[in-house]
Amino acid sequence: MKAEVFCLLIICLGAVTALTRKQEALEQNRRKVAVPALQKKQQAATEEQEEYEDEEVSDQCPEPNGYFPDAEQCDKYYDCRDGKAVAKLCADGLVFNDFSPQHEKCDLPFGIDCSKRPKLQKPQPSPHCPRMHGYFAHEDPRICNTFYYCVEGKFNMITCPDGLVFSEKTGICNWPDEAQKKGCGSRELFNFTCPQVDESIAATHPRYPDTEDCQYFYVCVNGEIPRRSGCKLGQAFDERTGKCDWARKIPECKDWYKGQLTDEELDALENPPTRPKSTGGPSRRKVTKPPS
Numbered sequence: 001m002k003a004e005v006f007c008l009l010i011i012c013l014g015a016v017t018a019l020t021r022k023q024e025a026l027e028q029n030r031r032k033v034a035v036p037a038l039q040k041k042q043q044a045a046t047e048e049q050e051e052y053e054d055e056e057v058s059d060q061c062p063e064p065n066g067y068f069p070d071a072e073q074c075d076k077y078y079d080c081r082d083g084k085a086v087a088k089l090c091a092d093g094l095v096f097n098d099f100s101p102q103h104e105k106c107d108l109p110f111g112i113d114c115s116k117r118p119k120l121q122k123p124q125p126s127p128h129c130p131r132m133h134g135y136f137a138h139e140d141p142r143i144c145n146t147f148y149y150c151v152e153g154k155f156n157m158i159t160c161p162d163g164l165v166f167s168e169k170t171g172i173c174n175w176p177d178e179a180q181k182k183g184c185g186s187r188e189l190f191n192f193t194c195p196q197v198d199e200s201i202a203a204t205h206p207r208y209p210d211t212e213d214c215q216y217f218y219v220c221v222n223g224e225i226p227r228r229s230g231c232k233l234g235q236a237f238d239e240r241t242g243k244c245d246w247a248r249k250i251p252e253c254k255d256w257y258k259g260q261l262t263d264e265e266l267d268a269l270e271n272p273p274t275r276p277k278s279t280g281g282p283s284r285r286k287v288t289k290p291p292s
Contacts, residue, residue, distance in 0.1 A: 060085040066101030074114035075121055079104065092124045093133030093150065108134055110171040126153035135171040137181075144184035145173070162216065163228030165189070177225045186226045194220035207242045214253035234261065234269035246270050 061080035062068055070076035070087075077096040078085040090096055090106035095114055097107040123131050129150035130136055138146045147166040148155040160166055160173035167179035176186045187193060197206060202223025210216040210228065214236035218226045231237055231244035236253035238245045247253045248266065257266060 060087075063101060067096075067098075067104045068101060069096050069098040070117060072117050073119040073121070074109070074112070074117045075106070076119075077104075089121055091133055092121060093131030095120075108171060110135075110169070124153065126150075126155075128155040128157070129153055135166075137166055137168050141183055144176070144181060144189060162230060175227050177221070177227070186228075190218070190226055190228055192218055192226050192228075194218070194224055194226050197223050199223075207237070209237050209239045214247060214250070214256040234266055 060068060060070070060078040061083050064080065064083045066080055068078050068080060068085075070078065074095040075090040075092075077088055077090070077098070079088055080086075093108075094106040095109045095112050097103075097105045097112055099105070125131065128136070128139070128148045132150065132153045134150055136148045136150060138144075138148070144165040145160040147158055147160075149158055150156075163175075164173040165176050165179045165181055165184045166172075167174040168181065169179070176184055176189055192208075192210075194206075195208070202220075206220050206223060208218045208220065210218060215233075216228055216230040217237035219229055220226055234246060234257065235244045236247040236250050236256055237243075238250050246266075246269075247256045248270075261269075
């Protein structure tokens, strides 16, 4: 009897052991399948997080709404709405003015700092216009006082007033010494050199006549830098006084305007008709009748 019971126990233990081994094998197989799947999920989650982080890094909207400059390109900016950015370009020749995120404004590059974002879109040139919009110097570097104003690729040629040259830095006409354009300095343009004087006279910015044109004269800034200036029509520079006066009063220039203006025109310039003083016109007050 004991032997039979003992045999039954051995058989049961064997069955249990076999079942346990079978379960362990199944569990191992399950793990072999589950672990790669879990790893794939973790890898996918990691990649998704990395993509999200990349989107955050490349996000061009410091604020949810507004207009913001590109970090590298001066004529590129972003229109942000609810944190979503739409890239935009200014018209060729203009750059984005980032003075306020509330304003969408493209401007000429003068006065806008593009040193930290110097890239620009590909130019769209046309005759006399290196870009579609802007102020551009004459193609001949020897022509200093003429420049082009371009709009939509169409140009207008503009000439600076006498004594001034076009400044590529500011886009306007300026004194040659301030424009600092190569080949367009005061000495090259005017063929005039300020005479040497002592410091006390130099401090007064002395004036000297233009020996070829009675209407014009030179101002020597600090006694060194010549600037060509002029008197108004009908007048000439009087070297004795250092001021402008009517040409007919200056002996060496009394006939300067002959052939340009008639005596009647000179008289009208020297003695313009006086305008009658305005009386202010009729009163706009309502006239009220006195009570009867």
